[in-house]
Amino acid sequence: MTDTPAATASATPAPACADAASRDGSAPLPAPIVALLDGTLVDVTTPIVRADDLGVVRGDGVFDVAHVRERVVDGLDAHLERLAASARILALPEPDEAGFRRAVDALVDAWDWQRSPEGVVRLVMTRGAETGGTGPSAWAMLSPMSPAVIREREGVRVVVLDRGMEAEGTVDLPWLLPGAKSLSYGINMAAKRWAVANGADDALFVTPNGRLLEGPTSTLVVDLDGALRTPAQDGILKSTTLEALFAAAPGAGLDLEFADLRLDDLERVRGAWLLSSGRVLAPITHLDGREVPRSPQHEVLARVLGVPGAA
Numbered sequence: 001m002t003d004t005p006a007a008t009a010s011a012t013p014a015p016a017c018a019d020a021a022s023r024d025g026s027a028p029l030p031a032p033i034v035a036l037l038d039g040t041l042v043d044v045t046t047p048i049v050r051a052d053d054l055g056v057v058r059g060d061g062v063f064d065v066a067h068v069r070e071r072v073v074d075g076l077d078a079h080l081e082r083l084a085a086s087a088r089i090l091a092l093p094e095p096d097e098a099g100f101r102r103a104v105d106a107l108v109d110a111w112d113w114q115r116s117p118e119g120v121v122r123l124v125m126t127r128g129a130e131t132g133g134t135g136p137s138a139w140a141m142l143s144p145m146s147p148a149v150i151r152e153r154e155g156v157r158v159v160v161l162d163r164g165m166e167a168e169g170t171v172d173l174p175w176l177l178p179g180a181k182s183l184s185y186g187i188n189m190a191a192k193r194w195a196v197a198n199g200a201d202d203a204l205f206v207t208p209n210g211r212l213l214e215g216p217t218s219t220l221v222v223d224l225d226g227a228l229r230t231p232a233q234d235g236i237l238k239s240t241t242l243e244a245l246f247a248a249a250p251g252a253g254l255d256l257e258f259a260d261l262r263l264d265d266l267e268r269v270r271g272a273w274l275l276s277s278g279r280v281l282a283p284i285t286h287l288d289g290r291e292v293p294r295s296p297q298h299e300v301l302a303r304v305l306g307v308p309g310a311a
């Protein structure tokens with residue numbers, strides 16, 4: 001059973017959708033709202049973890065992110081399952097599934113869907129205080145979808161970055177947490193910053209031997225002469241968006257399979273995408289500055305994945 005954080009949470013309902021200052025000077029977005037696992041809403045400015053929480057001081061914890069639109073949280077079961085799988089990899093206690101569902105319900109009830117119809121729900125669980133005695137800290141947070149992320153559904157420029165180790169190696173090294181969505185995303189965020197500093201929007205990790213892996217926050221799918229292929233998930237995150245695409249593929253007439261994809265394959269793709277829960281589907285327009293065509297299968301993918309605005 002997951003404890004809610006020590007008595008730091010305010011019992012007063014959070015002011016849903018108070019404005020937050022935007023980072024890029026565009027119109028202010030509603031502020032995120034937070035709920036504890038007992039369903040209590042907490043203002044996002046209220047501290048709910050201690051300064052010595054291991055999630056804060058060591059990134060020692062797990063999280064998951066689901067897309068939410070007009071009260072519907074996409075694939076909540078899959079996200080809860082992956083949160084539990086990540087917790088097992090980190091040898092954390094089993095997440096309190098009922099508590100997370102309660103928190104998500106509270107967030108969905110409190111959100112102003114008219115003002116902000118689309119967002120992301122984060123589920124977070126840390127190992128708790130370094131000095132012990134608190135149990136894990138756990139909460140859920142609903143944030144508005146960022147306009148920058150929505151723009152990326154039109155296309156992303158991607159740079160290929162060496163991840164520095166082979167995929168085969170990591171699968172048998174549990175201390176590298178292969179396949180876990182851990183809170184230690186510093187490297188992933190650094191890769192994204194590197195991409196932006198070098199004129200791109202996002203990155204694609206590759207092993208030193210040229211095996212394609214995944215983006216820092218996304219999964220790769222390529223169109224190779226009409227066949228949709230995605231890197232085998234050895235040591236990388238199992239994407240819930242990809243899982244949904246696999247489920248829909250036969251009905252939509254899509255030929256989708258895992259494959260051992262290599263750097264050279266990128267030179268012959270007829271289209272490529274980054275898939276992830278919030279952005280859903282982002283066609284890659286450029287790889288290392290070279291133009292990538294838009295796949296003739298783009299519209300079908302957008303439709304089966306339910307990209308907002310897709311016909």
Ligand SMILES: Cc1ncc(COP(=O)(O)O)c(C=O)c1O
Nearest residue numbers: 217218219237239240241276277
């Ligand atoms: C490293 C990594 N790979 C892949 C994905 C895509 O996973 P999903 O489609 O479940 O969001 C994400 C996003 O969560 C990620 O962070």
